[in-house]
Amino acid sequence: MTTLVSHTWWMTNRRLKVLVKQPAFVVILLIQPAIWLFLFGNLFRRVVELPGFGTTSYLDYLIPGVVVMTAVSSNMWAGMGMLEEIERGTMNRLLTTPVARGAIMNAAVLEQALSTTVQVLAIILLGQIAGADYPGGLLGLAVMTVAAVLLGTIFSAFSNTVGMLVRQRETIIGINTMLLLPLTFLSSAFMAESLMPSWMSTIASFNPVNWALDAARAAMNETPDWGMVLVRGSWLLGAAVLMLVLSVGTFRSYQKSV
Amino acid sequence: MTSAVTAHELTKSYPGHVTALDGLTLTVRAGEVFGLLGPNGAGKSTTVKILTTLARPDSGSATVAGHDVLRHPARVRRAIGVVAQRSGLDPMASGRDNLTLQGRLFGVRGHALTSRVDELLDRFDLAGAAGRNVRGWSGGMQRRLDVALALVHRPEVLFLDEPTTGLDPEVRTAMWSEIARLAADESMAILLTTHYLDEADRLAARLAIVDGGRIVAEGTPAQLKGELQGDAVHLELERPADEPQARQAIGTVARLREVSFDGRLLSARADDGAAAVPAALAALETAGVGVATVTVARPSLDDVYLRHAGRRFAA
Structure with a gap:
């Protein structure tokens, strides 16, 4: 166990050192959510005039939506990093060392979690500048950040699993293109759930993206619904752990095909 | 261990x-x-x-x-x-x-x-x-x-x-x-x-x-x-047409074995290649066969590979 923790630490450290050497990538990481905030904020500005949003500012409603969409869309590419490790030969080199297998996957997920956190903080700041209100205060914002990180972990671990199993860029691109928009729009990211057709809101209740939104919105309310935060939060945590365990399991199949 | x-x-x-x-x-x-x-x-x-x-x-x-x-x-x-x-x-x-x-x-x-x-x-x-x-x-x-x-x-x-x-x-x-x-x-x-x-x-x-x-x-x-037993001796004839005479003459040299011809190139094996060359040259000269070049080679791993894998080593 201590080996897993210390190896996770060193392997994460290895990835972060590479990340800070690529400032351009970090900038892109921050620009992307800003564009979404701007586009959706202007395009849908007037939908709050419909009943069901529970707020008069679409920007207030939109912030958690852009946060989860960002979390999903950046984490779902994590598998590309796995492919790169395999293609560069670093994966095989690492696998012949005593490194804890879990640490390789943990590090990949933690790097993503860190960049998700940075992205969420940027969105919160941008929203603040644009005049958004955060009635839930710092605690509400913290819950939203944690929910986004957990949601991101589900998708980065999933992407790592796909990367290790199929080892093809095209498959990852295909899956991501197919999933991102349905997952986002089958949730309350941009549209109040009460305004969805009932079959849609039924599907949405199984959608982890929606769990994250439920938890975030419940915590960011003036009168937070902690029960909701707890239930949705534990679903997210459960799914994230499950995906992570699955991703570590892929080393077995990798060993058969290498 | x-x-x-x-x-x-x-x-x-x-x-x-x-x-x-x-x-x-x-x-x-x-x-x-x-x-x-x-x-x-x-x-x-x-x-x-x-x-x-x-x-x-x-x-x-x-x-x-x-x-x-x-x-x-x-x-x-x-x-x-x-x-x-x-x-x-x-x-x-x-x-x-x-x-x-x-x-x-x-x-x-x-x-x-x-x-x-x-x-x-x-x-x-x-x-x-x-x-x-x-x-x-x-x-x-x-x-x-x-x-x-x-x-x-x-x-x-x-x-x-x-x-x-x-x-x-x-x-x-x-x-x-x-x-x-x-x-x-x-x-x-x-x-x-x-x-x-x-x-x-x-x-x-x-x-x-x-x-x-x-x-x-x-x-x-x-x-x-060593399993290949001996050196490889390669003799290049001046005229390909001399092959029949060369074949007959080289047959009289006791030190050479596994003789083969490939166009102008005569290859054979000998326990001591360098010592076999004078005898081979003398026999060929008597038969009126001109020799252009002579090579004696210690067996190489290439030969070993040829023998065990049945083909030349092509990396």
Whole structure:
């Protein structure tokens, strides 16, 4: 166990050192959510005039939506990093060392979690500048950040699993293109759930993206619904752990095909 | 521990009925440099992957440094150093960072780690570039760092999978002296795979020829060449038309055997090639056959390969 923790630490450290050497990538990481905030904020500005949003500012409603969409869309590419490790030969080199297998996957997920956190903080700041209100205060914002990180972990671990199993860029691109928009729009990211057709809101209740939104919105309310935060939060945590365990399991199949 | 590596009847096939290993058995003794020689696709890399716990065999068993690779892969990993065919360096990390992380994963830490890293950087002449990203390094430097990485925890068994493939001739020669230096360290066994005959001849104390996923010959380079019994004698005739007379004349020379003709080229074997040449020349001159050139060659591993794999070695 201590080996897993210390190896996770060193392997994460290895990835972060590479990340800070690529400032351009970090900038892109921050620009992307800003564009979404701007586009959706202007395009849908007037939908709050419909009943069901529970707020008069679409920007207030939109912030958690852009946060989860960002979390999903950046984490779902994590598998590309796995492919790169395999293609560069670093994966095989690492696998012949005593490194804890879990640490390789943990590090990949933690790097993503860190960049998700940075992205969420940027969105919160941008929203603040644009005049958004955060009635839930710092605690509400913290819950939203944690929910986004957990949601991101589900998708980065999933992407790592796909990367290790199929080892093809095209498959990852295909899956991501197919999933991102349905997952986002089958949730309350941009549209109040009460305004969805009932079959849609039924599907949405199984959608982890929606769990994250439920938890975030419940915590960011003036009168937070902690029960909701707890239930949705534990679903997210459960799914994230499950995906992570699955991703570590892929080393077995990798060993058969290498 | 008498054997550094044992492999028994390893088989492995890949999807699409590609048989990579077909009952491969070998033993590497403690402290020796063992060469695994064969063309691409013979099964060398698959063997290394199984022995280094990267891949699992379909059947068969193997031990490395006394540990079963299937039952105790974690123990095997702690005992081995691996230089894979393809470099496994982190291109965006410095040489020092690459080495330090590798050491940490093996549980080397603190002062022991920093001094080991410095020692290896010096030894492989990489200290000057240690702080720069490996991405900008030359191929030869990257290869030396690959070897340094494999040594950071002082392994009992070192695997070198085609360590000089793709290197410039000069860099290759330098790498050879490096490997020879490692070999002199008798506490470490080295399993070296190569498709270069000269490399195996020069570095390996014992070697095995792999073909079609199995070992077809095994022994010291001298033993394997010795099995061919004698030197090769090649005589190039001045006129191809002289072949019938030449054939008759050379038949009278008792020291030559296994005579064959290929156009103007007459090839034969002799226990002592140099001593057989005067007699052969005299016999041919008597028969009025002109000879353009004479070559006497010690048997090479190429000949060994030809004999055991049934074809010329084409790497």
